[in-house]
Amino acid sequence: MAETSPLPLFRDQLRVVNLGLPSFADDVRAQGVSVVDPAWAPPAAGDARAVAALHELLSWPEAVRARIRQANQEAARRLVAAQPFAVRVRPAREVVPGMHSKLVLHAGPPVTWERMCGPMRGGVIGALMLEGLASTREQAETLAASGEIEFSPCHHHGSVGPMAGIMTASMPVWVLENRAFGNKAYCTLNEGLGKVLRYGAFSEEVLTRLRWMRDELGPALDQALLARGPLDLRSIVAQALQMGDEGHNRNRAGTSLVLRALGPALVESELPREAVARILRFMDGNDHFFLNLTMPACKSAVDPISDIPFSTVISTMARNGTDFGVRLASLPGRWFTAEASLVDGLYLPGFSAADAARDIGDSVITETAGIGGFAMAAAPAIVRFVGGRASDALRLTSQMYDITIAEHDAYQIPALDFRGTPTGIDVVRVVETGILPVVNTGIAHKEPGVGMVGAGLVKPPVACFRDALVAYVDAHGPRARMGG
Amino acid sequence: MAETSPLPLFRDQLRVVNLGLPSFADDVRAQGVSVVDPAWAPPAAGDARAVAALHELLSWPEAVRARIRQANQEAARRLVAAQPFAVRVRPAREVVPGMHSKLVLHAGPPVTWERMCGPMRGGVIGALMLEGLASTREQAETLAASGEIEFSPCHHHGSVGPMAGIMTASMPVWVLENRAFGNKAYCTLNEGLGKVLRYGAFSEEVLTRLRWMRDELGPALDQALLARGPLDLRSIVAQALQMGDEGHNRNRAGTSLVLRALGPALVESELPREAVARILRFMDGNDHFFLNLTMPACKSAVDPISDIPFSTVISTMARNGTDFGVRLASLPGRWFTAEASLVDGLYLPGFSAADAARDIGDSVITETAGIGGFAMAAAPAIVRFVGGRASDALRLTSQMYDITIAEHDAYQIPALDFRGTPTGIDVVRVVETGILPVVNTGIAHKEPGVGMVGAGLVKPPVACFRDALVAYVDAHGPRARMGG
Numbered sequence: 001m002a003e004t005s006p007l008p009l010f011r012d013q014l015r016v017v018n019l020g021l022p023s024f025a026d027d028v029r030a031q032g033v034s035v036v037d038p039a040w041a042p043p044a045a046g047d048a049r050a051v052a053a054l055h056e057l058l059s060w061p062e063a064v065r066a067r068i069r070q071a072n073q074e075a076a077r078r079l080v081a082a083q084p085f086a087v088r089v090r091p092a093r094e095v096v097p098g099m100h101s102k103l104v105l106h107a108g109p110p111v112t113w114e115r116m117c118g119p120m121r122g123g124v125i126g127a128l129m130l131e132g133l134a135s136t137r138e139q140a141e142t143l144a145a146s147g148e149i150e151f152s153p154c155h156h157h158g159s160v161g162p163m164a165g166i167m168t169a170s171m172p173v174w175v176l177e178n179r180a181f182g183n184k185a186y187c188t189l190n191e192g193l194g195k196v197l198r199y200g201a202f203s204e205e206v207l208t209r210l211r212w213m214r215d216e217l218g219p220a221l222d223q224a225l226l227a228r229g230p231l232d233l234r235s236i237v238a239q240a241l242q243m244g245d246e247g248h249n250r251n252r253a254g255t256s257l258v259l260r261a262l263g264p265a266l267v268e269s270e271l272p273r274e275a276v277a278r279i280l281r282f283m284d285g286n287d288h289f290f291l292n293l294t295m296p297a298c299k300s301a302v303d304p305i306s307d308i309p310f311s312t313v314i315s316t317m318a319r320n321g322t323d324f325g326v327r328l329a330s331l332p333g334r335w336f337t338a339e340a341s342l343v344d345g346l347y348l349p350g351f352s353a354a355d356a357a358r359d360i361g362d363s364v365i366t367e368t369a370g371i372g373g374f375a376m377a378a379a380p381a382i383v384r385f386v387g388g389r390a391s392d393a394l395r396l397t398s399q400m401y402d403i404t405i406a407e408h409d410a411y412q413i414p415a416l417d418f419r420g421t422p423t424g425i426d427v428v429r430v431v432e433t434g435i436l437p438v439v440n441t442g443i444a445h446k447e448p449g450v451g452m453v454g455a456g457l458v459k460p461p462v463a464c465f466r467d468a469l470v471a472y473v474d475a476h477g478p479r480a481r482m483g484g
Numbered sequence: 485m486a487e488t489s490p491l492p493l494f495r496d497q498l499r500v501v502n503l504g505l506p507s508f509a510d511d512v513r514a515q516g517v518s519v520v521d522p523a524w525a526p527p528a529a530g531d532a533r534a535v536a537a538l539h540e541l542l543s544w545p546e547a548v549r550a551r552i553r554q555a556n557q558e559a560a561r562r563l564v565a566a567q568p569f570a571v572r573v574r575p576a577r578e579v580v581p582g583m584h585s586k587l588v589l590h591a592g593p594p595v596t597w598e599r600m601c602g603p604m605r606g607g608v609i610g611a612l613m614l615e616g617l618a619s620t621r622e623q624a625e626t627l628a629a630s631g632e633i634e635f636s637p638c639h640h641h642g643s644v645g646p647m648a649g650i651m652t653a654s655m656p657v658w659v660l661e662n663r664a665f666g667n668k669a670y671c672t673l674n675e676g677l678g679k680v681l682r683y684g685a686f687s688e689e690v691l692t693r694l695r696w697m698r699d700e701l702g703p704a705l706d707q708a709l710l711a712r713g714p715l716d717l718r719s720i721v722a723q724a725l726q727m728g729d730e731g732h733n734r735n736r737a738g739t740s741l742v743l744r745a746l747g748p749a750l751v752e753s754e755l756p757r758e759a760v761a762r763i764l765r766f767m768d769g770n771d772h773f774f775l776n777l778t779m780p781a782c783k784s785a786v787d788p789i790s791d792i793p794f795s796t797v798i799s800t801m802a803r804n805g806t807d808f809g810v811r812l813a814s815l816p817g818r819w820f821t822a823e824a825s826l827v828d829g830l831y832l833p834g835f836s837a838a839d840a841a842r843d844i845g846d847s848v849i850t851e852t853a854g855i856g857g858f859a860m861a862a863a864p865a866i867v868r869f870v871g872g873r874a875s876d877a878l879r880l881t882s883q884m885y886d887i888t889i890a891e892h893d894a895y896q897i898p899a900l901d902f903r904g905t906p907t908g909i910d911v912v913r914v915v916e917t918g919i920l921p922v923v924n925t926g927i928a929h930k931e932p933g934v935g936m937v938g939a940g941l942v943k944p945p946v947a948c949f950r951d952a953l954v955a956y957v958d959a960h961g962p963r964a965r966m967g968g
Contacts, residue, residue: 013497013516032497239736242728242865243727243728243729243736243737243865244726244727244728244737244898245727252723252727253727253728253737253740256737256740256741256743256744257740259740259743259744259747260740260743260764260767260768261768263743263747263764263768264761264764264765264768265761267751267757267760267761267764268757268758268761273751273752273757274752276751277748277751277752280744280747280748280751281748283744284744284745284747284748380898380899381726381727381898383898384902389901390898390899390900390901390902391901414728414864414865414867414874415864415874415899416874417873417874417875418868418874
């Protein structure tokens with residue numbers, strides 16, 4: 001027995017810290033000894049370039065590191081202070097910066113027609129037909145490949161788009177204003193689930209719905225907003241998080257609250273009663289209606305941090321179905337990209353992982369601004385849609401506090417005793433800990449023209465975070481600071 | 485040191501179970517020894533009559549105890565199978581069994597005008613004025629005391645009413661049908677918060693709103709229901725529990741879903757557009773609108789268990805502000821009452837516990853049917869309204885599984901990995917464990933005419949559960965079983 005050993009190590013009551021294989025701890029635990037397992041891993045999973053960058057960062061003088069902290073505090077302040085209001089719904093050509101009749105905006109970082117994934121090509125085809133620039137799929141594909149059409153990321157035009165994220169001149173868009181900073185953001189209206197343009201479908205059913213949205217829904221929402229006054233999205237998102245939404249893949253509460261807010265003004269408008277009823281039914285039938293408001297709300301919240309020297313906070317995450325891209329607050333205009341991931345998810349009947357396109361869409365702007373996957377603990381019911389157990393939702397949100405710099409003061413999680421959502425991703429912490437931002441998302445079919453096939457959780461590729469950190473260290477190192 | 489002691493007790497590693505004072509465990513734990521504290525207490529807290537009743541129950545032959553289990557299984561089956569639909573909104577006089585022009589229904593067990601609490605008297609005064617039976621408070625009080633008015637519990641007329649629960653002939657009521665069993669239930673329309681009849685207010689503002697509800701709101705809702713078809717409340721309650729409601733004091737999601745469901749039909753009705761807008765604004769402005777649907781939904785679910793011989797399940801809990809009353813499935817028609825409790829809650833600015841009436845209202849029908857306080861884990865945000873921390877919501881729901889006989893298959897709690905809500909309270913378990921049903925509730929001012937002053941959690945008085953158990957044992961004991 002232990003107490004008979006002559007060696008103190010084997011005589012005293014042991015309290016073990018295990019840094020080795022888990023099985024070591026199991027053996028010790030089996031003998032009734034308490035064991036602590038720190039979740040230790042080598043920084044940056046031992047990646048040499050990333051470790052070197054982290055090492056250099058740690059060697060910088062305290063004055064520089066204070067400046068970084070200050071820059072990140074400023075980023076946190078701006079993110080949390082955002083006051084997004086929906087003020088109008090107008091055709092993109094009237095309001096979106098740089099929009100013209102041959103411009104097609106898309107989700108994610110820049111991508112050419114040649115490199116576009118199937119669902120994004122499908123969205124482009126549908127949009128060119130909607131705009132009357134092509135009448136068949138073949139004509140649209142020829143035009144798209146001809147060089148006559150300009151492709152550009154939504155993010156370069158103050159905009160965001162879910163999934164393929166296609167926006168063209170005639171589409172009605174929400175106009176959001178961040179009243180804390182005066183900047184604006186734009187997003188198309190949500191079409192619902194299934195066969196829709198943003199998942200790459202472009203059948204007549206899809207185009208008919210888009211024409212109705214252009215001719216009836218958009219103008220009606222604009223009238224209602226003008227009559228009622230702007231929608232305070234900071235308040236509505238905060239309420240929706242108390243009602244089981246997380247603002248990315250669960251938007252039933254937010255959709256309800258917007259319907260409640262706009263309903264009376266729609267009723268009092270000049271619209272025919274049957275049009276009002278049609279609009280209310282459309283909103284009621286589409287629990288993702290609110291997604292296209294949380295996205296520009298988040299875009300309007302992150303744009304004020306797009307140029308904060310020395311900040312290590314991520315100002316954009318976005319995917320185009322080919323690449324996942326990241327931008328940093330201190331490196332405006334530079335995208336760091338890596339191949340977009342496959343989504344781990346639940347599939348609609350008749351589909352499987354073999355049908356899935358890679359991760360796509362600007363909707364990861366919600367996670368960038370502290371909601372969506374980062375607020376999953378507010379929305380345990382979402383696991384029915386994206387897979388997993390309710391406890392996963394709590395665990396994933398809790399992890400995100402390890403890679404963020406702030407807790408949102410308005411966006412709170414009841415189940416965590418109203419703790420603010422983890423807000424503002426620090427690329428240094430992501431690389432150091434290897435904890436990747438958690439993103440929940442829809443899944444598009446990989447071929448153009450099919451549509452949605454599922455939803456799930458996705459881990460962004462670690463490479464673009466490492467590249468961003470390396471570039472940051474290069475750009476802010478001693479030589480750069482000396483103006484060299 | 486321990487290992488030097490000659491006695492095995494002091495030499496071996498101890499694993500202690502502490503049944504004594506908690507401080508014993510603390511002392512042992514302070515020495516690094518693991519301690520288990522079973523939450524043990526004497527059955528029925530040592531109450532002699534209750535212990536005797538429990539003892540007798542345990543001595544009954546297995547055949548009888550099997551019959552009890554079978555009866556309770558049947559009660560569970562009926563509770564969970566309920567399919568409440570809202571089918572119409574009609575004036576009480578047309579639909580509520582036994583309603584007549586001199587009848588005033590009230591919440592809770594039977595109570596005379598003389599014993600009525602302040603807010604219930606206030607509700608009676610307002611209702612008599614609304615019905616044109618009195619024009620002043622004094623006239624109403626004289627009439628109420630004259631014996632000319634019949635007072636009767638809502639529960640005796642297939643109805644339930646929140647707080648004072650006053651219902652008179654002209655009031656519009658929801659007509660619910662439990663399609664699994666064909667029974668009906670009725671409830672007035674919710675007036676909102678603050679100065680309202682159900683909290684004992686009866687000013688002109690209150691009466692004007694009630695007249696509008698009678699003349700415009702009630703008929704409009706009826707038209708919308710007829711046009712749209714019945715509302716499936718089983719489905720809506722299930723959804724609302726996924727959206728942070730618990731169906732008693734948090735009804736924001738349910739209210740939203742009902743508004744979404746009825747909105748289009750209201751728009752398409754013959755009503756003037758300004759009336760439709762007024763109705764939508766009223767619903768949008770009153771997040772408790774849905775309470776008056778969850779209550780009759782629950783009433784319609786428990787009425788089919790009001791006469792199940794041998795069942796120990798509670799078929800009714802209700803309070804009139806003077807008494808808290810309980811009925812058992814196997815003792816139809818018998819109320820077991822004890823003085824209503826004071827509520828532990830949060831108060832509106834300017835009010836305190838000194839202003840509070842005792843626990844009042846039929847809304848505890850929600851807990852009786854497995855939602856409300858029993859589903860608090862679905863609604864952590866409710867602690868902002870009733871006090872406490874989010875973790876309390878989880879803990880309280882978890883406790884309720886100890887005193888219930890079933891888990892609801894449709895009403896599920898996301899945060900508990902979709903576990904069904906604890907449904908069907910067994911009076912034997914309540915008395916044995918001393919765990920009282922958790923009820924969250926509004927708080928009325930104790931004087932007539934004031935209105936709401938707060939909200940909180942309340943523990944029902946244990947005496948009525950013990951009395952019910954004693955009566956049950958008397959009624960089902962050997963002599964009774966032999967027809968003696």
